[in-house]
Amino acid sequence: MTAPTQAPAVAPQTNAHIDPAAQVATAGFVPVQTRSERPSSFDPDDFGTPTGREVNWKHTPVAQLASLFEPAAANDGVTYTISHEQYLSTPLPFGQAPRGEFFTPEDIVSAVAWQGSADAMHLSIPSDEEVAEPIVLQIDGNGGRADGHLVIEAGRHSVATVVLRHSGVAQYAQNLEVIVRDGAKLTLVSVQQWHDDAIHSSAHQVRVDRDAELNHFVVSFGGGIVRVNPSVELSGTGSHGYLYGLSFADSGQHLESQVYLHHKGAHTTGDVLYKGALHGSSAHSVWIGDVLIGPDAVGTDSYEANRNLVLTEGARADSIPNLEIETGDIAGAGHASATGRFDDEQLFYLQARGISEEEARRLVVLGFLTEVVQRIRIPSLQEELLSAIDAELAGVTA
Structure with a gap:
């Protein structure tokens, strides 16, 4: 930590990498195997700049996030x-x-x-x-x-x-x-x-x-x-x-x-x-x-x-x-x-009942995503999100 009044004590940092696997060969560290073992710190310098090889960054386009690796000036x-x-x-x-x-x-x-x-x-x-x-x-x-x-x-x-x-x-x-x-x-x-x-x-x-x-x-x-x-x-x-x-x-x-x-x-x-x-x-x-x-x-x-x-x-x-x-x-x-x-059987079932292929695809996607929307239980937000999904689907079928 750079300022001891900013936060409670944290676990000591062993190196500047989020994933100690990066230094196993030279330092003898065991790679992070589970989510609970990841290091934590209030000091950005303790993490170092991600390279995209770390366990929690390897699926992320880190180069495009570079602006977030430094504090906001204003x-x-x-x-x-x-x-x-x-x-x-x-x-x-x-x-x-x-x-x-x-x-x-x-x-x-x-x-x-x-x-x-x-x-x-x-x-x-x-x-x-x-x-x-x-x-x-x-x-x-x-x-x-x-x-x-x-x-x-x-x-x-x-x-x-x-x-x-x-x-x-x-x-x-x-x-x-x-x-x-x-x-x-x-x-x-x-x-x-x-x-x-x-x-x-x-x-x-x-x-x-x-x-x-x-x-x-x-x-x-x-x-x-x-x-x-x-x-x-x-x-x-x-x-x-x-x-x-x-x-x-x-x-x-x-x-x-x-x-x-x-x-x-x-x-x-x-x-x-x-x-x-x-x-x-x-x-x-x-x-x-x-x-x-x-x-x-x-x-x-x-x-x-x-x-x-x-x-x-x-x-x-x-x-x-x-x-x-x-x-x-x-x-x-x-x-x-x-x-x-898409599930071809679902599409066939809907088309067999006179629904166009385009509308059938829309209904399948809407049904797939609606399960989560329904759990929000805020009617106005539910309607808004369903409309947003419809707008997304309009781009799919256009």
């Missing part, structure tokens, strides 16, 4: 507008709780966003309060460079929905630190509808306490490169984490999510479902799903799945599920991944 690339200002608390400087209560950057972009945010935005839901309407934070890019750190704190036994909406053009390094305290229920939706030349890398770190529940959604339609990586720790006994994702990648887009679900407490429940469609010769999506069931997570029930529908030749979907179990006393655990093209 840090004025985005503006923030919130729908319910009464839940916006005093900004949190370095060292002021709950900022840094458990958050630790795990890559250079996250460390840059931490250092570049002298005052973190703090969205606080009071204990025992149920917020009827979604709290919407609009983040608009104006073409510049920005760093941001946002802390969302759901007080004990509170109920709330928070929607982050990203639009415009920016080069945006973002941290999202979320604490769901005992008995609280928080729904968090992050929607990326950037313009085509936007670059956005975001680290979401969430801790879910005893008997609390998190519903987390990542929806990515727009942006040139969008990398949203959720890391959720189910720390409290009886906590629940439901992580869902939806993406539609066009030619030239890179949409990525590296998901980490850590079952730490006993009798926790986790469900991960990410779905994506790809259209265009250079469309690229990346999903890496890591689930760790820790030694104290007895009675855990966990499942993760990723499904991708490739609509054209040349589109590429990388899908890598991983499951690590450190206790034998669990209710269940599993993972699945599938990437494929």
